[in-house]
Amino acid sequence: MMNKLIFDNIHDLSLKDTLDCGQCFRWKEMDDGGFYGVVRGKAVTALMDNDRLIIDGAEEADRALWADYFDLGLDYSAVREHLASLHPVMADSARFAPGIRILRQEPFEALICFIISQNNNIKRITGIVDRLCEHFGELIGDGVYAFPTADRLAALSPDELAPIRAGFRHRYIIDAAKKVADGTVDLEQIRRLPYDEARASLMQITGVGVKVADCVLLYGLHRLESFPLDVWMKRAMAMLFDGSDPSMFGEYAGIAQQYIFHYARNHPEMFIE
């Protein structure tokens, strides 16, 4: 049943830039330039061959799922062109990594990953997420684990999370899992809420402030108007955009944000002095 899913005529997609730009934490680059990852409990490898996207190990029945995950339905070159017209630095950022797309990750996974991300660095976040899956995710293959369910994490104590070494975030992870498991926080309902209400609902969780909520909305619930402001983005807006308001980017602000974040992180010299 497992085979290679092929998507033809794919443009504006760089797996490297999309899967290694800080929006997700479970894809590993392989020697051949492909990426190995687990999405919704399905382990696959993704590879670009010119303008073909190949998902190896997927079922034909999941074609729509993978097209959705990589957001293949949106014309990113049109979005990029629009954004680039708004500001010259925005144009530079979009040109730097035009193959970035905003993934549709599992909402609960995005919630937990971005709780872990606070006051942390991407390398260590990845390690913590790996250990979280190995210790508490379902075994779905040889040494491969799904992301843990809310029910499983909700039943844990902070001490039981010690092996993942996330420190003070252990109780945040458990609080998030409990509120998702018992329906206090309904991620699918939040998906359709007006933005401020959606953000407020997520912020009921201990350990979720404005920035983490914005990341969950963008990367987990595909709310493209979201514009997470972390330390890099605050510096970028202040120094490169003359303190402009993020609302200048409109309904695709989240895509603008990811171009700018990636551009800033790869040009740290722009922020020294």
Next chain:
DNA sequence: ACCCAGGAAATTC
């Protein structure tokens, strides 16, 4: 030794 990391909670003023 010190400082920082895709912040937010707890404490203090």
Next chain:
DNA sequence: GAATTTCATGGG
């Protein structure tokens, strides 16, 4: 209420 400190852990 607004400003500051603390919170684990790991790497530079």
